[in-house]
Amino acid sequence: MKNTIFVLREDSPKYKQIYEQFKYFIERGDILPNDQLPSIRQLADSLQVSRNTTLMAYEQLVAEGYIRGEGRKGYFVNKIEIVLFQDTFIQPHKNHTETVAPVKINFRAGAVDQTNFPLKIWRRLANQVLTLQESFQYGEPFGEVYLREQIAAYLFQSRGVKTDPNAIIIGSSTQQMLIHLGKVLKDDNAGIIIEDPGYDGAREAFRFHHFTFETLPVYETGADFSKLEYFRARLIYVTPSHQSPMGVSMSIQERLKIINWAKSRQGFIIEDDYDSEFRYTQQPFPALASIDSTRVIYLGNFSKSFLPGIRLSYMVLPQLLLNQYKNQFFHFENTTSLLSQLTMAKFMEEGEWIRHIKRMRLVYKRKIQCLVSELKKHFKQNISIIGEQSGLYVLVKVHLNRSEKWLIERASIYGVKVYPTSIYFIKNHSTEAIIKLGFSNLTSDEIQEGVKLLKEAWV
């Protein structure tokens, strides 16, 4: 097997990416029949992923017949017909003489800062919850009222959203809630308008219910709202506070425009407020649901601001949908851990949640300022930075006439992992490559070193 370069994104399961890239290598003939693949341990070490991840990729390849396991000897490539296939995956670097470098700095956006996690407090509350009688029973189908009351108070205080705990539904993740919500919305809606570029995970949840798509183009300056009146659908999924991935926030004029649009069409807006806590230059903008909640379905989560692995999200349903939704899901058990729900409710009630958000806002503000100033210092007018006011990542538009693929692969040779944005785009592709840099779990030193290495790699 020749040396090949892997490029792992944060936005898709890693084992799938490894599997897809091997498929690509094998189909292209870059790896030949009977070539031995690296061992699970070798590959895991060189890609800095877990051995479980590489094992899963290999097993998928075995299942599909691309490779075979020969016991302790390892994995070998099977003979297959070489076929021309659509080039939808990231291609490996053509120059096979370069080797895979270990990842020194990983600009991933899917992890949270570990050093500032309120470990002791969380442990204390989780341990308390384990002694409660209600922890040994089934929970409420739409989530514990105790947590819903805390969320209602928080939403009013921090997002201006007035809601009854009764209108809040607790779920595991944005995607899981969109699958449930989609079931109800599909009755009256064949299609949905989504942002382009936009969050690919939401797209997949709508695809689950076979919604047809119309797209709202989004640019660095904001979305093209002049399109609104021409859409056929009367259902729209948007990220108003911090557009995913372009980072822009809707102005109040835009907010009113989209609310009036939904009201005049008797449609609904799905407002995904996924990381609104982290706005560094001003106070977070008010949510659409705070302006007029009759036609807004508000989604929030604890994945960005607390822990992604806790799997805790929520939505606020407008009165018009509440009964329909509850009738549909009365008979379904909640998918979220009762223990996590009760622990989070206590955490919020004791004021720890607000304290945590405030602390993390400062921590992340320092990090983003460091990242932005380093980028400006090293790259000057060779790049534009998008979305430096909020969130847990910035986008970098690179004016060097290089492709996204080239930039990612060059960075990986220098031991820096950066992420693509092309997966978010549907039709509205950017003419220049845009790279995504997360910073939440990097120190200032790591950020400085990472940017320095990127400079060496790219310019």
Added chain:
Amino acid sequence: MKNTIFVLREDSPKYKQIYEQFKYFIERGDILPNDQLPSIRQLADSLQVSRNTTLMAYEQLVAEGYIRGEGRKGYFVNKIEIVLFQDTFIQPHKNHTETVAPVKINFRAGAVDQTNFPLKIWRRLANQVLTLQESFQYGEPFGEVYLREQIAAYLFQSRGVKTDPNAIIIGSSTQQMLIHLGKVLKDDNAGIIIEDPGYDGAREAFRFHHFTFETLPVYETGADFSKLEYFRARLIYVTPSHQSPMGVSMSIQERLKIINWAKSRQGFIIEDDYDSEFRYTQQPFPALASIDSTRVIYLGNFSKSFLPGIRLSYMVLPQLLLNQYKNQFFHFENTTSLLSQLTMAKFMEEGEWIRHIKRMRLVYKRKIQCLVSELKKHFKQNISIIGEQSGLYVLVKVHLNRSEKWLIERASIYGVKVYPTSIYFIKNHSTEAIIKLGFSNLTSDEIQEGVKLLKEAWV
């Protein structure tokens, strides 16, 4: 407002039942316009439910216009047209002079024994998990491989099921997994065969995807497998180890028959092995998936044997479905807490899981023996006991020519909460009332007192 008797089942959200019964009272005219309802606190106390539960019921009634809140004065009934409506809910007792008695003994099946929970060990492991770097990231889409490896080892050891961790999918609950699975199975199956009586929660998950139903009649002696060849569908959902709710186990002949049926039709069997750990008279029977896994989708969970609130379940997919399933759900985040997954994996790896199951089997065996002997002592030939070999509840067929409703309401007057089984039946109704008695979180003394009170109430 006259005195009315509430009957709360364990199988449906309590607030829904309260809401439905009030709706019933109001529609029947049992409660008149401008009557004041009990306060949230009063009702909660008298029904022994949380105030959240009664609040939710009242808010639902307010939302639908049945009642109105008048601030601190309380809740009052609105004027509505009295309509004749289908009598699908449990009716209140006609004699309104009897009052609601507080619940002394609750034979619910949805809670686990709290006194034998391995609190210290679980805390220690959960606290360890919180210090791991991987706990601060997103988890794997199909569940952590660490846990899947532990489950694979356990399934082989205790259920005879040989599986690759790669074929195991971690989910939040049986219902959540059935929604995902149903999405894949619906492509090739318009209909599904379900047990009658059978688990209502599974029925709802299949209804989510608009499967049509055919029913396999189940009796105390087992299912009528002679029907198999006449069904149109080639997909069946069964509970072979401990039929829910009838408690029977399939014989090896029946197991082979259903496996051969699925193979000859190229169909699939969904085997819900929900509480197979608790068989008291023999070793648990081998799973269908241990005999031939090519056409069996195996479902297991930790709700009965560990904690329902942890929301941790799994399924083993046959190779024929694995790629299709993974392609469908590659882009979806797992819905289960990463922290719970890692803690459970450690718990299993340290041998604590097997120890816990063994301990609980003894604990529950003592409880079920106590319940059965008390029932026999007090009721003699007035009842038949169904399903005393396994599980966390028994069914009692009452030969007293009384309706299920009467038995439940009479019991509630004596402060004993017992549960209906009629919700599990579709067409194959029993001629005599069958009552469900759970015992998992009751002491021997409570069981003895409960049965004594039941005798007074019923005979």
